[in-house]
Amino acid sequence: MVATPTQVLAEVFGYPAFRGDQQQIVEHVTAGGDAVVLMPTGGGKSICYQVPALCREGTGIVLSPLVALMHDQVAALQMVGVRAAALNAAMSFEERRSVEEAYAAGQLDLLYLAPERLSSPGTIELLRQSKIALFAIDEAHCVSQWGHDFRPDYLRLGALAVEWPDVPRIALTATATPATHREITERLHLEQAKHFVSSFDRPNIRYQIESKGQVRQQLTRFVRDQHAGEAGIVYALSRRKVEQTAGWLRDAGVDAVAYHAGLPAAERLAAQTRFLREDGVVVVATIAFGMGIDKPDVRFVAHIDLPKSVEGYYQETGRAGRDGDAAEAWMAYGLADVVQQRQLIEGGDGDEFAKRNQISHLNHMLELCEIVHCRRQYLLRYFGQELGEACGNCDVCLDPPKLWDATVPAQKLLSTVLRTYNERGGRTFAAGQHIDVLRGVGSERVTQLKLDELSTWGIGADLSVAQWRGVVRHLLATGQLESQGEWGVLAPTEASKPVLRGEQQVMMREEVVARAAGRSNAKKQAATADLTEAQAEVFEKLREWRLGEAREQGVPPYVVFGDATLRGLATHLPRDAEALLEISGIGQAKLERYGEAVLELLSASV
Template identity: 80%
Template sequence: MGTASSTIPPAGDPGRVLAEVFGFPSFRGDQEAIVRHVASGGDAVVLMPTGGGKSICYQVPALCREGTGVVLSPLVALMHDQVAALRLAGVRAAALNSAMSFEERVEVERAYAAGELDLLYLAPERLSTPGAVELLQRGRVALFAIDEAHCVSQWGHDFRPDYLRLGALAELWPDVPRVALTATATPATHRELTERLHLDRARHFVSSFDRPGIRYRIVPKTKVRDQLVAFVKGEHAGEAGIVYALSRKKTEQAAAWLREAGVDAVAYHAGLPAEQRLEAQTRFLREDGVVVVATIAFGMGIDKPDVRFVAHIDLPKSVEGYYQETGRAGRDGAPAEAWMAYGLADVVQQRQLIETGDGDKATRRNQLAHLNQMLQLCEITSCRRQYLLSYFGEQSSGPCGNCDVCLDPPRLWDATVPAQKLLSTVLRIGKERGRTFAAGQHIDVLRGTESDRSRALRLDELSTWGIGADLSVAQWRGLVRHLLAVGVLESRGEWGVLAPTEAAKPILSGDESVMMREEVIARRGTGSTGAKRSAASADLTAEQSEIFERLRAWRLGEAREQSVPPYVVFGDATLRALAVHEPRSPEALLEISGIGQAKLDRYGDAVLQVLAEHSLAEHSLAESAPAESGLA
């Protein structure tokens, strides 16, 4: 690892550290208040959306305080990338994890005990290993940062038992400030993590959960292969993205679909060999335009800023999971898209998994509640962003103007009569035939579709036989999905048989109506809702775009030479600023956000050379162009 001397300014002023180490001229949002509070010794609970700059909230105060900031982070990938980025900025950073050799671990432990580290990254489970606490007690801890703190919530979507041990930090180091950070917490999760981590005296900083740069889009699932390819290749060609699927098989299938369509796609799930997973993750992080198709095993701690889209081809299990997964898009602030295709089979499958799972009654009830909230997001006829924000306890001022519902408002359709026909069919089959069926058989009855089963059970004798022939199978499935989402129907058992709930009674009696999206009934396809949002350089002039691409090519070469992701060298936002302002001196480079003294020393000459070469090429081109004749 080495023990190079720190380039951190001797004064512990947060603003100076931010500018000279990280190259940012000012803090964003609540960052400065959080940093100063923690730097002065206070505990904090920080709720901030992905891309909001959470790492600054513990990295800067760690550098302002005596000792080593200890960061508890759940994934090796995050540790590796953050350590690499910090070192390039002149910070003495290291990590301890199981992927390291014995010799590497010994060197890191020695450097920590000797006070030669500014930041040390550990996995939460490491605190339970023999000697871990003793090691930390051998050095001086500046602060503890608990990242992804929502993982301590036992009712949350991402519970990790190792996080429950982190409450002991308050007793072992009572005078060391602790900061818990997460991008995903409902008010209930917020309360739970505060209690379990013993942060009752902490100051709470809750930023807006809004990610205005992300466009949310949810479409009915028809032919998911064609829909996915059209979305990725047709709307985001050459851009980095993540596609989520629920099963390992579906993950590999979808990656194959995209590769066959000419997309550079890789699969990632827990069942693949470790080497293959590492290769997929490394390619995604370090190469441009790679799409990873993954289960939820992929993503937490992934710090890639230029992900232009996140797609779901299966229904997520909860709104929290959906929000966190979609939040991995557009961390650099440039426009990004969250796209999902879902259908009736998704709903049935999720309910089957819950009912046949190992959890107790309370766990299943909690999982069903999460699923129902996810279904409401899918079926909602008002702004999706407003729903998401209200889910996390935040009120918005009005519709967002950047989701499919706002951009292409759905027409509402009075589906009361078809709903009554469907409910009557479910009840009559149960009462007159003593049988229960999944959605398909009820739809066959409504449409009058004959089969061996319908003849054997004399279903054609039911009074509802054929009364729904005016609607297609897809339209009836859309109605079933909607009634499941609003709690009028429920899907039971291994086969997903339909049963009406108490909420069906006022609909059958005509006391309540069923209003739903007309698009569920009539519209097909991916349902594109407007022009594709621009990629990172789309709003630059032609000349600026050329400079941006030159810098991007140079950055890729540097990253490969150093074996780090390109964004660790410079983020797209910094390259954009360089392309716009074209600085010509080291002093001017320091004015660019994202360039601190350490990066100026390391990359300044090379960046100036790239800019100078572009200027020379433009000058040569201008001289070689034929002069205007001046004749009328």
């Protein structure tokens, strides 16, 4: 008798009920339908293809770019009794042959492949040797050629519809604007698929963005004072800054490791393994780290450089709080970040269309930083969703910025930019030079170029450099200024004319550097925030036991049990096997593997 989706969910994965759209998606794919699924990170996308694969005849083929994490994903499935395996370049010839033989013999429920493997000789022939239950295309936004994370190998996945027209396909992603959603549909030939678009909202994540001052001190204060002993990810733009930042944090007493593509493979693996399998480790990384991170108890994601796009920012911050507990997304950014990103784009290899697309992405990211209303409303609107009222869980909602009328300073700045162009033979300069003119700061270069003869010389001495940089950022974000060329020179746009004529007011936030925002539960870690003192003590004992089990088996602790399951055990203190099965996250396989040990530990704790 074939198990129903609800039976598989309970008996294999130990969950009493589906969440959100999961049941509709699972039933649709199990019945043989194609699906496009847009669901936020932590929303439970994997259940949407794992359960149908177990309900249908054959092997579910999962196409995922996450080669580095396939081992843990497969281990988690094997832990609950699912016959799962992966094929990737990191495996030995003997390991690959063993998996191929198991697949051909129909002995696998799920097989994970990287998309580029479909181009390898023999892969298509191998897949033809056994019945396929479904194709799951994870991180499907990678098919978007002008998106933030394009992967050429994804373009070949549309051919699956031709080769296996009767096999259901499900494409899943957490980061898709309406335009990317259309591209996924068209490029993967999913025009007849049913579309499931969940809310992009992650209400448990608090968004906080501040101006970059002494970023070393800002980051250290945020990590050490607000997230001591908690797991987190810090993103930096360059490899050098990654290593420097990890050093800063270690000097401040934080257990931090560095991760970037330039490190030896063994060092990268060691850093990733420590982060995934130990508690309270902070990894400092370039964006090469993180896609598909399954670690559910990441309590914060921090950016010390401006991300390249809202999509990238949303995906990276979404790696926090996958377990649904309180988490935080913190970022410090400055004008230099904008200039640096523009220089990277201008100096890149893409054509003009690609560069304009990247500039557009960057401008939206800057706009998110500069807005004076709810950040979550902006994020959701960017992905095509409206949030009726302010979220109450971002820095703008919790500590509304003081606004000031920056119309006159904006006019002064725009006038200076125009004058350096019109009165200096078509020349203009980067932000720093214009700010020096406005503040009347002399130098040999100023004298040489006769900038001190401009009518705007010294008319902005009443504002600090930080405030003027804030004005520049705001005008860039709102489109009155643009940054051009390798040196990030400023140029006014058509949108600046109403400001210059006094027809449009410029209201912006006060420039506040290093504003610290506390958390309502800052003194109590998220994992134990709702537990009594006695329950928290049991939780810590369970966590210590879990860590020992995980080390013995060579898997991350969350593969054994997630924090939510440990909280359920600490709260309800089940006394027998039947009661254990009532705890979310405990299915039949885990009951058989861990039930006796857990009951013994709980009994000793009462």
